[in-house]
Amino acid sequence: MTFSLLAAATSAASKAAAPANPLDDLNFWWNSSAAWVNGHWLQIGIAVGAGLTIYFLLSLLRSFALKRAQAAPGHFSLTDIVGRVIHKTRSTVLAIVAIRLVAGYANPPAIILATIQFVFTIAVVFQIAIWAREIVIGLIQRRAAEGHNETLNNAMGIIRLLISVALFAIAAIVILDNMGVNVTGLVAGLGIGGIAIGLAAQGIFSDLFASLSIIFDRPFRVGQAIKYDNSAGTVERIGLKSTHIRSVNGELLVISNTNLLSKEITNYAHLHRRRIQFAIGVVYQTTPAMLRALPALLEEQVKTAGQDFIRASFTGFGASSLDFELIFDVHDEDYDKVTAARTEIGIRVFEAMTAAGYDFAYPTQTTFTAAPDGTMIMPYAESLALEAGSGGAARSS
Known part of the structure; x- marks a missing residue:
């Protein structure tokens, strides 16, 4: 743990000299630092030069990557998100990284090395939190831009706040843990608080x-x-x-x-395709030959109209009709075009069946009435009955 190393280094240095009062303590640290500078001035100079070079190279790399990202076309593209992440990279963090990379070469005292390590940890953890926030928010905004979603654009303020709180809370816990603080109770407290808030605002x-x-x-x-x-x-x-x-x-x-x-x-x-189904009934007086030819006639009308024929078949004996079923698909997402195709095929089927001599069935019912003496009264004129009877007698003779 960085904080533990820092405390241990301070304790060791204190035990080594054990100054009598704060003034002596200050003089001790000043003399120790002066002795370190005097004894390692060459290493310190080389480390400073190397640190400045590393900082310059990192800054140059950041500027180059940022220009390339900003020059790429498209808003909220992946390249644009990378550019936003690079833009959020702080110069202070680059300087701290450069110092951390060259600090060991100068052989600084333990207290100084521990301090550099502690500051480096804080800077890097918060910088990673900032990067993560920009990446997550950038991906969300990219998703919103793809669908031109006004709702998500309006909610970005709340989403940014929630993401920032979550990421920086995690960063703070990581830093405290690195300092040697027992964060178990803190994590448990945050969990209980989050559950309470979640239950209170469950509907929202x-x-x-x-x-x-x-x-x-x-x-x-x-x-x-x-x-x-x-x-x-x-x-x-x-x-x-x-x-x-x-x-x-x-x-x-x-x-x-x-x-x-x-x-x-x-x-x-x-719906890339819509299935249309027609129920067609013909009269019982239709000949078997015409019944067998009807499926082919229906298929021809569908294919002539340019639609996808599925099947046409006999389905059953109705109360007043012989029932057929015609099924075809219309491959179009526009419902107006689907209805137009359905109308066109329906009219074509009617024209073709009428021209071929088919009669469409419709519900019919014959009612027989009985006279008071029980004699059945026919539902048609007596003259027709007589003509039918005479005709039958003539045929019998």
Whole structure:
């Protein structure tokens, strides 16, 4: 531990001389430093020169890398993030690094070497925390820029604060641990405090993290049509706490982000193809030959319209029709084009079946009525019955 080494060095030096009063103590340290300078002036001079050279090279490297990063095109690109990290590299840290690299060559007293090591640790830990903050925030902003997300841009202030507090708290714990301080109790206290804060603001943080989940996972975006539970509509706004959806009937639905993610969401914008199904019924008087030819006729109409035919088949005997099923796919994300293709194929099928002599079935029902004496009254004119009877007699004769 650096702090322990510093204390040990101080204790050893104190025991070696044991001055009687503070003035003697100051004189002792002055004389010790003077003796070190006089005895190692050459090494000290070489170390100073080497340190200045290292500092100059590090500064030159930082300037060169920063210019290259800033010259690269694109905002919030990976190169831009690297440039921001380099820009946050402090000159003081470069100087401390240079001093630490050459300090051992000058053979300084233990107290001075321990002090340099202690300052070096503090500077490097905080510099790493600053780098980490810039990288994390840069990646978040890059994600926001890709989706042009206004919500995330508005939340960047809160996100920056939370990230900064977390990273610098970790940096402080690392430094205290390096100084020899027992940080177990501190870490436990911070954990308990974090749990208490989390429980107190559970609803707020739940919706906030749900909002970030929507932003980064992107199950839907603003302007896309989705179905949530039993509601459907177009996403108008994704907020930090709730999402606004304009229903197909015009109502504005405001749904909390937590509840929104707890249900199944159907995103119609990601449909690269839409399956259309037609149920077609023909009359029972249709001949078997015409029934066998009908699937090929339906397939021809779909392919002529330029869509992807799946199948056409007989499905069953209905109450008043022989039922067929036509299924085809429309490969387009625009729902208006899908409806246009569905309309076009429907009209083509109707024209082709009508021209081929098919009759479409519709629900029919025949009612028989009984007279008071129980005689059945036919649901058609008696003249037709007589004609039918005479015709039958003629055919019998």
